[in-house]
Amino acid sequence: MNHGGRRSQPRWRDSDRHVLVALRRALDRVLTRPEVLRAGGRVIDVGAGEAPYRALFEARGAEYIGCDIDGEAQVRFLPGQPIPLADGRADLVTSFQVLEHVWDVGWYLGECRRLVAPSGHLLLSTHGVWPYHPHPTDYRRWTRPGLLGEIETAGFTIVEVDGLVGPLAWTTQIRLLAYSQAARRLPVIGGALAAALALGMNTRMVLEDRITPASVRQDHACVYLVLARPAGSP
Template identity: 30%
Template sequence: MKILNRLNNFISFKIIPFLTGENKKPYVYITNLNYLNWRHLKTSILKSKPYIKGKCVDIGSGNSPYKKIIIDGIAEYISVDKSNIHKHMFSSLKEKFIDADIKELPFLNDSFDTIILTQVLEHIDDPFKALSEAKRILKKDGVLILSVPFIYQAHAVPYDYFRFSEFGLKKICNDYNFEIIELHRQGYLGTTIFSIINGFIWELLSLNKILRNTIGLPFLLITFAINNLFGLLLDIIKLKNYSPNFWLILKNK
C-alpha cells in the first residue's frame, strides 16, 4: 500500500504537472484543466508590467508564478503567503518568503510601490480587512494589481468564501479610495463554461485517484485540450455578463 501511495503521489505531483505545465505557471499547456484561466492571467500580468515598479510585494503568492515575468522591472520582490494552508506547495519552494496573514501584515505604513493581489480575496474570511491592510502598506500613488473570480467553481476548499461582480468591485474601489486605471474581464462564456466542465471531470475522476492517474490520465489530457479549444472559440462571442474573473489595475489616491 505504501508503494502504491508513493507511486500515486509521484504521478500527482510530478508527472501530471510535467504533462500539463502546472509547474511552469502561468505558461501552462493546453492539456491543463485551468489553461483558459491561466492564459488570461498570463496576458493580464504581461499587460500590467509597465505599472509594476519599485518595491513590490506579492501577497498570497503561492509559488510566485508572476515573478519570472516582472522581476527585471522592479527594485525588490517580496513574497507573502501562509504556509500552513498549502504545505505541499511551500515544501518545494526554493525562494524565501514571508509567512504572514494578509489581515495582519508585518510591514510599516507606506512601504510598497506595488502590490500584487491576484486570486486571493475570495479565500479571505474578511476580505475588507485584507484590503485595508493592503491600502495601509501601499504608498500614495502606488499601484495595486488585483484579480478576483466571479463565475467560478468552489476551489481550495474550505478556504473559499466570496465572489465579486463588476459593480461590487467598482463600489469597493470607490469606498477604499482607489482609482481604477484598468478593469477588464478575463474570458467570457467559453472560459466560464469549459473551466467548470474541466473542474467537474477532474473532481469526478479524483474520486478514484489511482484510476485517474493511470488509465484515466490520457483521457483527461485529451479531453482538457479539446475543451480548452472549444472555450477559446466560444470566447470570441464576448458576452460580458458571463465572465469567470476580473483583473484590475488600481492607483492608491
C-alpha cells in the first residue's frame, strides 16, 4: 500500500479503502494530542515513499522531513547505514507501512531511536495481516506481542497500540483484493466490475468492524498503529 495521496483520501471504489480509512482516522486521533505533535515541531518520516501523510503534519504547523532509500525524498539513505541527520532531531519520528519491507529491523528501529528527541515520540504502523506486496521487498507480518517486543528492544517504551480492522473485515479485505485483481483482467467491463465489488465489500467491512469487539481487534488486527517514546524519558 504505497500510492501517495490516495492513501490519505481513498475512494469507495478503491479496493483497500477500508484499511486506509481506519489508519487515517487513527492517525488523526493520535495527532490531536499536544504532547505528540505541537506547532513548530519537527517530524522525520523514515521510509516516506510518496509522503501520503505529509499534509496532516504540515496542517498542524510542523516541519516535515521525508527520508527514503529512493524516490524524491528530502533525505536519502542506504539500508544499514546511518541516516544523514543529527541525533535527537525529531519531535516525532514516523513510519507508515514500512517495517514489513525492512530486512534489518534492529538497524531500522535503532535509527528511529537515534533520531527522536528525549521528549519525542515514535508513531509507527505496520501489518498484522496482508497479502505479499514487495516494494521492492516484503519480509514479515506481525503479532501484537512480537511487534511491541521489537520496538521495546530498540529502546522505546510503548505508550499505546491500536489494532485496526478486525478479522471479520480483513478476511473480506483479502478477498476483495483478489476479486479486484481478477476483475481488472476482464476486457471492457473489468474496471466497472472491480469498482462495484469494492463498493459492496467496503460497505460490508464497515459493518463487520462495527460488530467486532475492540478486544478482538487488538490481538487480530490487519494493521497495528503504535505510539512509543524513548525508554527512560520523563
